[in-house]
Amino acid sequence: MGKVDRKKLESEVYKIVGEIPFGSVVTYGQLARLAGFPQCARMVGYAMAHTPEASGLPCHRVVNSQGRIAPNWPEQRALLEQEGICFRTNGCVDLHKYMWKEISHLDG
DNA sequence: CACGTGACCCTAT
DNA sequence: TATAGGGCCACGT
Numbered sequence: 001m002g003k004v005d006r007k008k009l010e011s012e013v014y015k016i017v018g019e020i021p022f023g024s025v026v027t028y029g030q031l032a033r034l035a036g037f038p039q040c041a042r043m044v045g046y047a048m049a050h051t052p053e054a055s056g057l058p059c060h061r062v063v064n065s066q067g068r069i070a071p072n073w074p075e076q077r078a079l080l081e082q083e084g085i086c087f088r089t090n091g092c093v094d095l096h097k098y099m100w101k102e103i104s105h106l107d108g
Numbered sequence: 109c110a111c112g113t114g115a116c117c118c119t120a121t
Numbered sequence: 122t123a124t125a126g127g128g129c130c131a132c133g134t
Contacts, residue, residue, distance in 0.1 A: 029118095032117095040130070041116040046115080047115095049114080062115075071114095
């Protein structure tokens with residue numbers, strides 16, 4: 001196995017992110033698996049952190065496996081709340097409630 | 109070239 | 122329910 005093709009990973013991930021429906025969230029790990037890079041959740045995070053603002057992609061709908069939003073980006077919470085997503089007292093979204101249904105089978 | 113870092117994830121304690 | 126540690130891999134210094 002050679003090195004990961006970051007460009008390929010990015011294009012695949014961005015394509016999927018663009019399809020996340022309003023009011024739903026997806027985890028980094030799920031994105032990695034859907035994109036065909038199951039061991040690269042970290043790279044997905046890297047890609048998200050470098051997503052051009054001009055892309056218009058709904059990267060705020062991507063959270064970690066605990067439903068926690070990205071550090072150093074508090075705005076993400078407001079963006080999700082605008083879509084009707086409520087936060088628990090521990091600061092996480094309820095994945096069982098807001099997970100993108102079409103891919104929720106990738107959980108376990 | 110070696111090392112530290114990060115919008116991560118899983119298992120064990 | 123919390124923390125700790127290992128694995129992961131590209132990137133910048």
